[in-house]
Amino acid sequence: MESEIKQLSASIEGLYIGELSTIGPGNTATGIFKIPSEKTHQIDEMGLSGDIQVDKRVHGGPEKAIYHYPAEHYALLQQALPHLSEHFQPGSIGENISTQGLLDTDVHIGDTFRLGSAIVQVSQPRRPCWKVNHKYGNAHIASVLMSEAISGWYYRVLENGQLRRGDSIELLDRLNNSIPVANIWQIFMQRVEQQAEHSSTSGHTTHAKIPGLSNEWRFE
Template identity: 30%
Template sequence: MTGRVAAVNLGVVTEAEWAGDASGRSGIDKRPVDGPVLIRFDGVVGDFIGERAHHGSPDQAVYAYAEEDAGWWTTELGRDIRPGGFGENLTTYAVDVTGAVIGEQWQVGAALLQVTKPRTPCTTFAGYWGVPDLIKRFTARALPGAYLRVLREGEVGPGDPVEVVERPAHGVTIGEVFRATSLEPELLPRLLDAQDLPEKIREKARRRLAALG
């Protein structure tokens, strides 16, 4: 089955005590739009990002989360989670987001996107959902979704196919990076093989490996 975009979501301004931005504003509340949106190198046009120190940047211009993984959380929490509920720009269907290889390239609509890193859960995420232990539960589930950099700008809309057009041979996946940095330090050496992984994460892996001896 060909993967596709189930929804394209844009953040709205949310003011709350749990918002991570110094001004108390967050863009984690992302809502589906009806038509295509333009994805640029620095992010999705019309998307609000509150805390730019930790969100946005070329290495995480777009965030994708799988509809199937969201379905698991719907059952786990006993609540309906609409597209955008994870703060994702792209809700995907029939795309193995956790199994995506670092550096893998996706043709999505007119845009060309590249898988860069997993999402790290934060207190803003837990506050938005109103689930105090969400970080612990999200980490244990280890289905973090993927950040993407933009290699070619273009419009992307609901229903557009998601086609993997290039996949690096090293095979290091989003899931492996997440588990290596949070749950399974024995996987850290694998991260050094992924040349397209942001250098900050690779350097952190080197430091941890040195500390482990």
């Protein structure tokens, strides 16, 4: 492992736990509204203790146990949508953990981290749904996250542990031939364009052999 990879680490500046709420005109149940926590939380294969994840088809479960969003991305969102700048604050997009210094361009699919006392592995980018748009009251949030490749990423849990704000996250291992989280979106958008042109394939749209990528994102 190269020296710069060994130094890939950060402090957990924000730890956020979802509460059961509703969103949208149909009052759909959601856990996107997170509150900051100073408590110590248990980590197991389903995520952080106390964190509500309502629709496990798109959030939560073993492949989407914990959501990490870089705090730096909020500045990009403020630039893209300045009239909403006061709303773009860490924790507001629905993340569980917030850091400075780990970006989608630095972190690779399949990277293994020590998170507090747990061991986790990057499984996939977040694919933002309509709830993100409704939360901010703007129809363009999800498309900005995807087109700018600033959606953050999910972890699967390899070893249970504990986490609290101020703990560290440190890269332990990187798979051979891995690619950055941000690159998944480039592949995704290319495949979407190809599908629009040819209308010959369906399903998730990315490469089948990206090491560590969750099955629901594989393209076959």
